[in-house]
Amino acid sequence: MVPDDPAHHGGDPADASHVVAPSLPGYGLSGPTRERGWNITRAAAAFLALMTRLGYKRFFAQGGDWGCAVTSAVAGLTPQRVGAIHLNLLSAPPPDRDDPIAGLDADGLAILDRLRHFTGHETAYQQIQATKPQTLAYCLVDSPAGLADWIVEKFHGGATATARVKPASATTDCSTTSRSIG
Numbered sequence: 001m002v003p004d005d006p007a008h009h010g011g012d013p014a015d016a017s018h019v020v021a022p023s024l025p026g027y028g029l030s031g032p033t034r035e036r037g038w039n040i041t042r043a044a045a046a047f048l049a050l051m052t053r054l055g056y057k058r059f060f061a062q063g064g065d066w067g068c069a070v071t072s073a074v075a076g077l078t079p080q081r082v083g084a085i086h087l088n089l090l091s092a093p094p095p096d097r098d099d100p101i102a103g104l105d106a107d108g109l110a111i112l113d114r115l116r117h118f119t120g121h122e123t124a125y126q127q128i129q130a131t132k133p134q135t136l137a138y139c140l141v142d143s144p145a146g147l148a149d150w151i152v153e154k155f156h157g158g159a160t161a162t163a164r165v166k167p168a169s170a171t172t173d174c175s176t177t178s179r180s181i182g
Contacts, residue, residue, distance in 0.1 A: 025046060047061075057081065059081065071085050
């Protein structure tokens with residue numbers, strides 16, 4: 001816990017800090033965007049404006065998924081204001097774009113093979129969420145069994161072999177009920 005009143009807990013008031021956790025525009029608690037053009041740079045500028053309005057001259061930033069790119073842009077736009085950044089879900093191009101596997105040993109090739117398998121078998125949800133998110137949203141909100149199966153399947157796909165959860169047979173086929181939305 002990072003207290004905003006360390007003196008109350010026997011600490012030094014100079015150690016006080018706050019956590020500002022904004023949602024990306026169009027995601028989470030921010031609600032839908034009303035106009036086009038909310039790209040990474042614009043989201044970063046909005047976060048910088050927020051931190052300015054809140055009175056923060058200097059701060060740390062963290063981001064994962066799309067937030068990783070936005071956090072990087074925040075640091076790039078005003079490096080003098082950002083003390084440090086923490087990123088997860090990093091991606092980086094191979095050192096040799098013409099021969100992406102150049103320099104990989106047997107272990108590196110095995111890791112690449114597992115990554116290819118995972119990408120080919122466990123990331124379809126990314127495609128549906130990127131291309132048809134409303135269709136999926138209506139189905140999940142309309143069917144508790146469908147939502148349960150979706151959640152269990154995500155745990156199953158992301159778990160190690162020893163920690164896998166077997167989806168209940170009652171939720172393995174979400175297509176048994178047809179509804180018209182309109």
